[in-house]
Amino acid sequence: MKVLALCSQKGGVGKTTLCGHLGVEAEIKGHGPVALIDTDPQGSLASWWNEREAPEPVFAQVQIANLAEHLRLLDEAGIKLAIIDTPPAVTSMIEQVMAVADLILIPTRPSPHDLRAVGSTVEIAERAGKRMVFVVNGAAQRARITGEAAIALSQHGTVAPVTLYQRTDFASSMIDGRTVQELDPASKSAGEVAELWSYVDKQLRKA
Template identity: 45%
Template sequence: MRTIVINSQKGGSGKTTLCAHLAVEAERAGDGPVFLIDTDPQGTLSTWHEHRAAELPQRAEVPLANLAQGIEALRARKATYCFIDTAPTRTDENADVFRLADLVLVPIRPSPSDLWAAAATVGLLKQANIPFLFVLTQAKSNASITAQAAAALSHHGPIAETFISDRVHYAAAMTDGRTALELAPKGPAAIETATLWKHIKACLHANMEKTSTAGKKRHG
């Protein structure tokens, strides 16, 4: 099982929307079973899931203090992916969550304040040597600030080639427990989410190979 944590130090980055959409896309792509865990006290992901008519992805009710044991329980249930939504500002607790991740996704809106806020998260991740990937969210098509943000982020870590655009469907679908992919399965939101998910899987695979190679060198 691969554990993917979504975190941003700044509210409004779209982390919960990203978490829900990627989990649904993973199931849609045949990569399940997929489970969701909500560690944010606001419980937005949990509320979305409660409004959801579809059974998948599943959600596991796991207290933050027992997160490691909860992840192991999901692994025993043959889960393929676990997506964990986090609170934006609980730095110490999030540091513990990061250590359980195979990959941390850091959603960033293309704005100066969001870029500045990313520094704290990136510092924690680099200090603990945890793989991470920036994801530009709510991006304006063909806007110079989007390209500028991508260029700035690339100096601090890897950035997903696919951006999540500023589309009404993303927020509208969440109100009744759905996703933009389900509102319009062949629409632009569905296409960019599917492409992003493929990129994330490629990153996970590359990280696994890197870890395996490093292990062989240590024991060679």
């Protein structure tokens, strides 16, 4: 079983949305079973999953104090990929999640505030000796800052070669427990998610 953790000190960068979308995409591509884990006290990922009609991906309740043991049990149960959503804060919980992750995905919006906030997340990942990848999320079409953000992030580490753009279908799909791939598989948003998962999957296999 591989473990993917989505981490960022900054709130509102799309961690929960990406967790759900990557989990569904992994199932679509036959890389499941996938288990989603929500360690954010706000429980946004759990709320989204509770609205879903589709049974996959599954949702796993875990206790952060026994995270490694819970992951071992999921592995024994046949889960192939665990995706962990984390709270927007630098806490000991983030360190515990990173400690068990095979890959850390750091979503970042292309704004000065978001770029300034990545430092502490990067420091924790580096201390844990974990492979990390940035993904530019919620970008505006044809905005110069999108390219500038990717260049700035590349100074800290690897940047995914896929940018996710700001579109209303990402938000609307999360309302009723679906994803953009399930709303419209031919949409640009669905294509971006598919490309991102393909890249993330390759990084997980290297881990």
